[in-house]
Amino acid sequence: MDLKPDWVVGFVDGEGCFYVGVSRNRTMKTGYQVLPEFRIVQHKRDIQVLYALRKFFGCGVVRKNHDDRYELRIRKRSCLKKVVEFFEKHPLKTKKNVDFKKFRRILIMMERGEHLTKEGLIKILEIAMEMNTGNHERLKRTLEEIRGLDEDTVHPHSERVG
Structure with a gap:
């Protein structure tokens, strides 16, 4: 399957998701880990599209999502950078472009x-809560937890930096 950039833009506009999760991880400097990912979910009958998109972007994993659904998930930062570069060059046409720009901003913040x-x-969580990802309640709880921490609780002596 030979995918063209315009087709990929249209498909992702309809089916793609830019997602940012934040979870507890005691090995991280702050005690929390930011987990950005780009994903597309499809019925198993269309799994070949997910493999074609994985080939198009040159990375990612196709795996079972739930029931008869599969997903292409890209988490590796170097791969997410390729995705960002593609959508900077070939902008999304729908409101999904707003989420993409917020996602890109979070990745830039992480690079820094x-x-x-x-x-x-806190800023990353605030931006992620503005995205249309359906995990607002979980992000809100995490944001409240982090705001409630004093600086000594945020692991300043951790060896790991990200």
């Missing part, structure tokens, strides 16, 4: 190491 500070983590 801002996710390793309490202030940066």
